[in-house]
Amino acid sequence: MTAKSYRIGVLLSDSGPYGTVSRSMRNGAMLAFEEIRQSGALDISLEPVLADPAGEPARYPELSATLLGHGIRHVVGCYTSSSRKDVIPHFEKHDALLWYPSHYEGFESSNNVIYSGAAPNQHIIPLIQYLLNNVGKRAYCVGSNYIWAWENNRILREGLTASGGTVLGERYLAVGEKDHEKVIRAILEARPDFVFNTLIGTSAYTFFRDLRAACKDAGLDQSSAIPIASCSLSEPELLEIGPDAMDGHLSSSVYFSRIASRANQQFVAAYRKMFPGGPSVSADAEAAYIAVRLLAAAIAKAGTDDVNAVRQAVALQRIEAPQGSVHIDGQTNHAYLTPRIGRSNAEGEFDVVYAASQPVRPDPYLVQTTPRYAAVPQISKLRLVQ
Numbered sequence: 001m002t003a004k005s006y007r008i009g010v011l012l013s014d015s016g017p018y019g020t021v022s023r024s025m026r027n028g029a030m031l032a033f034e035e036i037r038q039s040g041a042l043d044i045s046l047e048p049v050l051a052d053p054a055g056e057p058a059r060y061p062e063l064s065a066t067l068l069g070h071g072i073r074h075v076v077g078c079y080t081s082s083s084r085k086d087v088i089p090h091f092e093k094h095d096a097l098l099w100y101p102s103h104y105e106g107f108e109s110s111n112n113v114i115y116s117g118a119a120p121n122q123h124i125i126p127l128i129q130y131l132l133n134n135v136g137k138r139a140y141c142v143g144s145n146y147i148w149a150w151e152n153n154r155i156l157r158e159g160l161t162a163s164g165g166t167v168l169g170e171r172y173l174a175v176g177e178k179d180h181e182k183v184i185r186a187i188l189e190a191r192p193d194f195v196f197n198t199l200i201g202t203s204a205y206t207f208f209r210d211l212r213a214a215c216k217d218a219g220l221d222q223s224s225a226i227p228i229a230s231c232s233l234s235e236p237e238l239l240e241i242g243p244d245a246m247d248g249h250l251s252s253s254v255y256f257s258r259i260a261s262r263a264n265q266q267f268v269a270a271y272r273k274m275f276p277g278g279p280s281v282s283a284d285a286e287a288a289y290i291a292v293r294l295l296a297a298a299i300a301k302a303g304t305d306d307v308n309a310v311r312q313a314v315a316l317q318r319i320e321a322p323q324g325s326v327h328i329d330g331q332t333n334h335a336y337l338t339p340r341i342g343r344s345n346a347e348g349e350f351d352v353v354y355a356a357s358q359p360v361r362p363d364p365y366l367v368q369t370t371p372r373y374a375a376v377p378q379i380s381k382l383r384l385v386q
Contacts, residue, residue: 016055
């Protein structure tokens with residue numbers, strides 16, 4: 001019997017200011033498609049339909065409308081929150097599902113989105129806890145000028161303030177901006193305990209290099225004197241930063257390539273074999289991989305790609321992902337994920353310094369995790385990783 005085939009949209013950029021991360025996401029999705037094809041275990045066939053917005057904001061809604069207009073009901077895609085918000089109206093209009101494979105700032109729960117990336121209680125809250133306990137209470141925030149940075153900086157500010165800390169400065173730059181001279185000068189004058197980075201893509205890579213160079217000129221060891229903490233920094237981006245400035249940075253994530261599990265070792269090996277030219281594996285690549293695997297399992301369970309049936313079926317699925325056990329919370333359409341904090345090294349990878357003992361329930365509105373303006377709780381379910 002021939003397996004029933006379903007077309008699945010893949011809306012991820014191959015170029016543009018954040019093309020490196022987006023290509024790793026596309027690679028993660030394509031690896032999952034290939035593994036499903038080779039295994040044949042689900043008795044279905046998924047046909048990826050690629051659409052490349054090239055990092056141009058206007059192209060996301062255009063391409064999503066085209067994919068959905070051709071009868072595609074499920075699309076894995078979008079990296080930035082601005083692109084996600086721009087396409088959601090099209091998914092609502094066509095009653096389709098966007099499988100969003102990226103960490104994000106939270107404060108959203110759509111019936112037309114399945115979120116396989118980290119919610120704020122799975123990345124920003126653990127990072128705030130770690131910084132307060134191990135680094136300091138005085139922050140300087142630098143971010144790309146859109147909702148990802150605005151909301152994460154707000155959460156950081158509220159968490160620090162509630163714990164007696166402060167934000168010494170907050171600057172926003174256009175996506176793709178590479179002139180950081182003024183903001184770096186302000187950082188050196190303020191001498192914060194750490195910089196909270198919400199820049200993305202080429203803006204971030206240049207910033208890391210420029211701050212490292214400026215600190216060196218000032219006789220400072222940047223990684224210890226003014227460490228940079230992020231919720232988005234991943235392995236392929238370390239390579240973009242380059243060998244002179246890639247080490248000593250903190251990143252809060254649910255996945256790092258050095259996770260010592262059989263599932264992750266198999267994932268990394270398969271990814272490198274399929275994509276020897278890179279970009280290297282990343283948290284976003286794993287989130288895209290998870291999205292496709294969950295989507296395939298839900299379609300197989302439902303016996304159809306009908307959105308209502310798939311939405312109900314996906315809440316019943318549990319997969320052993322590279323990061324560990326993952327399943328979708330039926331109330332919020334977000335994933336149970338395992339928070340971790342890593343410190344980058346000179347090999348272009350992260351040494352995991354803290355990890356949750358189990359997957360954490362998503363709390364996109366931070367209702368259960370930490371009420372707004374309340375003190376940030378101490379780390380309770382994180383374990384020290386030697």
